[in-house]
Amino acid sequence: MSDVIERGSEMGEERTVMGNWRQALRGVRQDRAGDALMGYLFILPALALYLIFSGYPLIRGLMIAFSDYRYLIPDHQPFNGLANFVEMVYDPLFWASFGRSLYYTLIYTPLNIGLGLLIALLIARITRPFEASIYRVVAYLPVVLPIAVALLLWKQLLHPQFGYLNYFLREGLGIANPPAWLADPQWVIPTLAVAAVWKHVGQNILLFLIGLYNINNELYEAAAIDGATGWAQFRHITLPLLKPTFTVVLVLAAGILGTAEESLILFGRTSAGPENAGMLVGRYAYDIAFFLGDLRWGYAAAINLTMGILSMLMAGVVFKLFRAERTD
Amino acid sequence: MQATRSVPLRQPRAAPSRVARWWAKRNSILIRLLLWLFLLAFLLPFVWTVSASLKTRQELYVELPSLLTFHPTMANYSYVWRRMPAFFLQFRNSFLVTSGAVLLQVAVAALAGYAFARLRFRGRDLIFYSLILLTFVPRAGGLMAQYELMSFLHLRNSLVGLMLAFAAGVPIPIFIMRQTFINLPSAFEDAALIDGCNRFQAFLRVMLPMATGGMLVVGLFEFIRVWGEYLFTLTMIDQPDLYTLGIGIAMSFVGLALEDGEFTSYGAEAAVYLLTSAPVLILFIAFQRMFIRGMLEGLKL
Numbered sequence: 001m002s003d004v005i006e007r008g009s010e011m012g013e014e015r016t017v018m019g020n021w022r023q024a025l026r027g028v029r030q031d032r033a034g035d036a037l038m039g040y041l042f043i044l045p046a047l048a049l050y051l052i053f054s055g056y057p058l059i060r061g062l063m064i065a066f067s068d069y070r071y072l073i074p075d076h077q078p079f080n081g082l083a084n085f086v087e088m089v090y091d092p093l094f095w096a097s098f099g100r101s102l103y104y105t106l107i108y109t110p111l112n113i114g115l116g117l118l119i120a121l122l123i124a125r126i127t128r129p130f131e132a133s134i135y136r137v138v139a140y141l142p143v144v145l146p147i148a149v150a151l152l153l154w155k156q157l158l159h160p161q162f163g164y165l166n167y168f169l170r171e172g173l174g175i176a177n178p179p180a181w182l183a184d185p186q187w188v189i190p191t192l193a194v195a196a197v198w199k200h201v202g203q204n205i206l207l208f209l210i211g212l213y214n215i216n217n218e219l220y221e222a223a224a225i226d227g228a229t230g231w232a233q234f235r236h237i238t239l240p241l242l243k244p245t246f247t248v249v250l251v252l253a254a255g256i257l258g259t260a261e262e263s264l265i266l267f268g269r270t271s272a273g274p275e276n277a278g279m280l281v282g283r284y285a286y287d288i289a290f291f292l293g294d295l296r297w298g299y300a301a302a303i304n305l306t307m308g309i310l311s312m313l314m315a316g317v318v319f320k321l322f323r324a325e326r327t328d
Numbered sequence: 329m330q331a332t333r334s335v336p337l338r339q340p341r342a343a344p345s346r347v348a349r350w351w352a353k354r355n356s357i358l359i360r361l362l363l364w365l366f367l368l369a370f371l372l373p374f375v376w377t378v379s380a381s382l383k384t385r386q387e388l389y390v391e392l393p394s395l396l397t398f399h400p401t402m403a404n405y406s407y408v409w410r411r412m413p414a415f416f417l418q419f420r421n422s423f424l425v426t427s428g429a430v431l432l433q434v435a436v437a438a439l440a441g442y443a444f445a446r447l448r449f450r451g452r453d454l455i456f457y458s459l460i461l462l463t464f465v466p467r468a469g470g471l472m473a474q475y476e477l478m479s480f481l482h483l484r485n486s487l488v489g490l491m492l493a494f495a496a497g498v499p500i501p502i503f504i505m506r507q508t509f510i511n512l513p514s515a516f517e518d519a520a521l522i523d524g525c526n527r528f529q530a531f532l533r534v535m536l537p538m539a540t541g542g543m544l545v546v547g548l549f550e551f552i553r554v555w556g557e558y559l560f561t562l563t564m565i566d567q568p569d570l571y572t573l574g575i576g577i578a579m580s581f582v583g584l585a586l587e588d589g590e591f592t593s594y595g596a597e598a599a600v601y602l603l604t605s606a607p608v609l610i611l612f613i614a615f616q617r618m619f620i621r622g623m624l625e626g627l628k629l
Contacts, residue, residue, distance in 0.1 A: 038527045039449030046440035046498045049432075050459065053496035057477060058462065061469035071472075119366055125359050135363060137616050138370050144612045146556025148578040149601045153373045156380070156594065164376050198370070206623055251464065261558050265578045289472055290563065301469025308466025 064301040071295035084302030094303065096276075097284040100189055101307075104280060105257050105314075107193035113249060115197065116204025121238075123205070124212040136209065140202040147199065151265045154195040158182055182266060188277035192262050204249050211245035212238070246322060250315040257314070258282040258307035281307060381405070381598035404595035408603065415600060417569060418576035421487060423607075425572055426554045428491035430547045437498050437546055438539065441505020442531050446517070456506070459499040471563055478564055485567050493564070494554045501546040504622070508542030509535065545622040548615055552608050573604045 065084065069077035088094050119139060126132040142150055157163050160180040169178035179187045215238065223233050260282035263272045269291065272279040281303065289300035382400040408415055443449075444456045474493065475484070483489025512535060520530040536543075555574065562575045571579065577600060612619065 035447045035527065036449040039443045039447035039452060042443035042447065042531075043440040043455065046436035046502060047455070049436060049492065049496040050498050053474070053477070053493045054498075055462065057470050057473035058465065058467060060473035060476070061467055064469040064472055069472075119363075122359050122363050122366075125356070126363075133616070135367065136620070137613065138367055140612070140616070140619065141374070141609070142370060144552045144556075144608045145605050146574050146577075146608070147558050148556070148574055149605050150373075152577065152597070153377055153601060156597070157373055157376055162594070164372075198373075202370075206620065210620065210623055254466075264562065265558065268578075286471075286559075289469075297469060297472040301472055304470075305466065305468030308468060312466055 061301055062305070064297050065305045066302075067298045069296070069298040069301075071289075071297050073294055077298070080298065084299050085306065087299060088303060088306065094281070094284065097279045097281040100277070100279060101257055101259075101281040104189050104193050104259075107190055108196055108256055109253055111193070111197045112201050112204060112253065116201050116249070117208050117242075119201070120205045120208035120212055121234075123209055136206065139205045142199050143202040145199070147261055148265050150199045151195060151262060154191075154198070155182065155266055158191065182278075183274055185273070185275040185277035188273045192266070192278060192280075196256075196259075196262060203252065207245050207249055208242065211242045215241045247319065250319050254311040254315040257311040258285070258304060260286040377598045377601055380594055381602055383595055404599040405603075407596045408599050412596070412600070414568070414571075414576065415573075415603070418571050418573045419603075421570060421576075422555060422572040422574065425487050425490045425494070426551055428488070429494035429554045430550045432491065432495035433498060433501055433550050434543050434547050436495065437501035437505045438536060438543055439531075440498070440502045441507075441542070442509050442535060442539075444502065444506045445509035446514070446535075447527070456502070460503060463499045471560070474560070475563060484564050485570055487570060490561060490564060490572070493560065494550070494557065497550075497553075501550070504546055505539065505542050508539045512538050541618075541621070544615065545618050548611060548618055549622055551611060555608050577601065577604055 064077075066079060066081060067077045068080040068083065123132055123135045123139070126135065145153075157165050158181040160166055160178075160183050163181075165181075166178045169175045181187050181191045219237050219241075220233055223237055228236065259280060263278035263280060263283045264286070267273045267278055272283060272287075285300040285303040285307075288296050288303070381404050382402075384399060384401050384403060444452060478484045478489050478493070481489070483492065516534050516538070517530050520534040521527075525533065557572075557574050558578070561572055565571060565575065568579075
């Protein structure tokens with residue numbers, strides 16, 4: 001009996017705040033051994049969702065690209081090696097659409113990055129916080145718009161007869177025969193590219209701005225003391241320090257080669273614009289997969305894969321060039 | 329990983345040197361001129377649409393060029409209200425899909441982000457970085473494979489299917505949530521564990537309420553992405569009564585134009601565009617600082 005009491009009092013002495021905490025911590029440490037199970041349980045829902053709806057299609061899509069999968073023919077998906085890729089080489093429609101996509105990319109990407117950087121540089125010069133925030137909001141506004149809304153807005157604006165743009169060109173600038181934009185095969189691709197830049201450039205503006213705000217101002221002051229002018233400062237301070245931003249921007253730009261949405265939204269499912277002028281390679285693959293003939297999924301997947309790899313390579317090359325130029 | 333909260337959202341050049349100030353003054357007029365020009369270019373389609381939606385038919389065709397309408401009318405909106413039941417159906421569908429996807433994604437990303445930040449288990453970092461890397465792998469035939477999968481699961485032509493598929497884009501959200509939890513002090517959580525909470529309770533009652541910032545960022549980006557999504561929805565939904573606004577506005581107007589030869593009820597179209605964009609525009613303007621924060625996180629990838 002006395003033994004028990006003594007022990008109790010002994011424990012009682014230990015029962016300070018610190019003692020409690022130590023004891024509890026011992027318990028927690030033991031609990032933490034059970035963390036492993038908890039960890040797996042916690043990531044399970046996210047992992048399951050991802051693996052089913054995103055991971056599996058990734059691998060399955062790769063397999064499709066190397067088979068002669070025709071969706072409308074039951075159980076027809078034989079492995080055919082590189083046949084799809086060989087077929088691409090001899091497919092004039094593919095080359096035509098690929099050419100349009102290259103043209104589109106060559107307008108879109110430099111504009112999207114150049115304009116993004118330029119506007120970001122301008123906004124970074126604005127020191128009044130409220131004013132700067134207004135510019136940022138306006139620049140990002142088109143990015144949040146649903147893509148269909150953004151493109152249809154432009155379609156209205158560009159209507160050859162009733163659109164505001166052509167009214168402005170006719171009455172304001174006195175141009176008698178302004179282009180018919182989306183109705184003129186010559187103008188379809190540049191028009192699509194400019195509309196897409198309007199939609200997406202805000203993303204780059206904001207990314208560049210974040211990069212610019214993070215550059216330490218003292219660097220510019222030191223450079224100014226050393227006699228570096230605006231251009232030299234830009235080339236030797238701003239550009240090199242924006243390197244991480246450029247990486248992100250280029251990675252984000254990589255998907256553009258395979259874009260399919262624009263022509264679907266603007267011209268509908270049954271058309272790709274006048275004389276098929278809006279038939280970009282992404283749209284061509286989409287049509288093959290979901291609208292044409294036996295729905296040749298294998299061929300379409302092969303085209304998508306090729307475009308994916310190409311655009312990654314292009315982003316990589318541009319980035320390398322950029323880096324090489326700046327380190328000198 | 330760096331502490332997020334210590335990174336200020338915005339760092340305007342606080343104290344420019346004398347040289348810089350001189351340069352800025354000389355150029356400030358030019359800078360503003362250029363900025364306003366860009367501003368105009370960005371805003372013109374919006375202004376045009378707002379004014380078109382407030383115009384009467386006569387004004388639309390006769391006085392088309394006047395950007396500022398002199399006889400603002402709500403006729404176009406009431407036309408949408410009375411004659412376009414499909415719009416409201418699609419709005420409802422969009423709302424269901426979007427809110428479902430947002431809630432599901434925020435929930436699973438928060439759970440996983442917490443585990444990756446705070447719990448120790450075998451393969452943790454391997455799994456995490458694999459997820460992140462996979463987002464950069466180009467997708468061949470992803471849509472086809474998803475079509476096949478969704479058919480197999482009977483999730484084509486299903487709003488629940490859309491919800492699940494959209495919520496599944498978790499790698500970046502997990503990354504953001506992981507950052508958020510890493511930056512929270514662990515003392516709170518230890519205290520909760522000492523007080524007898526188990527891991528899940530500590531997460532739900534103590535840590536989650538402190539991570540609302542990260543959850544808001546994830547939710548906002550997901551909302552905007554899903555609300556306007558086009559290609560996936562177009563591929564998965566064939567039944568007009570299940571169209572979301574993202575595809576509905578494109579389809580119904582192309583259809584309308586062909587059927588009626590009435591190639592523009594311009595004003596009504598404009599009204600529909602504005603009503604469609606309203607939720608994302610309002611969310612964006614209300615939470616615009618969060619977008620910058622979201623991108624800050626993204627840049628750390």
